[in-house]
Amino acid sequence: MATTKSSTAAKPKTAAKSTTATKKTPAKKDAAKDLNDLFEDSLKDIYWAEKALVKALPKMMKNATNEKLKTAIDKHLAETENHVTRLEECFKALGKKAQAKKCDAMQGLLDEGNSIIEETEPGTVRDAGIIAAAQKVEHYEIATYGTLAAYAKILQESDVLKILLKTLEEEKKCDELLSSLADINLNSKAVKAK
Template sequence: MTGKSSTKSTAKTAAKSSDKVPAKQDSAKNLSDLFEDSLKDIYWAEKALSKALPKMQKNATDTKLKQALGEHLEETKEQVKRLEACFKALKKKAEAKKCDAMQGLLDEGTGIMEETKPGAVRDAGIIAAAQKVEHYEIATYGTLAAYAKILKEKECLKHLLLTLDEEKNCNDLLSKIADTNLNSKAINA
């Protein structure tokens, strides 16, 4: 019995150690590093979104949806500027680092547009894709604001909270557009 017990224990230890991800040489060593890396990530994400929103707007047919996407494009451009202000406040160069999560969400949105016919069904799909993006951004900006608060980065915190509010408002508006007739139209499309 002792042999089986130690074999199981050794196997568990081996499995746990093989689950560990090795740190890269330039890995974040503290919260400040993680904050900066996360800013680079969302900076890339916002710049990529500013290129994707016009495509979504062009493919939408619902007037309110087109307008909401256009307004959010303008907000997104301002959010990019706010992120640049955060980098400046940190005395760092504004640098984008590819955000795999946002790339995946944008690819999914493109797929939805390609797999649906123009009209209410595509509009419903665009809203779904856009809300996934908004939820990702809400989570990211909420986390970044928490980091900024702990790190006492007051100027960054101000910018991040303003953007967080905009992302929440956009998500609410998309829900309202979907709920007020658009999803019902998609049933009979």
């Protein structure tokens, strides 16, 4: 009988915890009310992210030592500047003013990239770290542009969809190039740097 009492006593605590864990977060006053709102908010977010990346890429390039990596970063800087312009075209196609909203995810990725630079010795180890940081950024952008393209398709924003898909393709190619640079020689040279 004591066993039964202790097992029933434990159940209410579990139920109380699950109720607390599933409590809904109230929405802010300016929260997105439909997919159009979410789409526009997401565009503002990636617009901020791309503009921040334009400022961050020169530092990455300056701290890289491998010439192929420097060239890849420089090329992507030019593409990123074009991505900013394309996002402005997206806003225009939607009849909206281009507006940036701080992207906490990109800020975190850029902060991590700066930490990697500070926590690695110049040379192949730092180059490997820069590639890792850059690929995290690329993966975030790939996920974001893929999601935005899906929203544009559902919302039947065909002009915006074309623009977003063009940028998505460039982000994927940049990620592939970074993987290639890491695989071909940088990661193995970083091992030997000891």
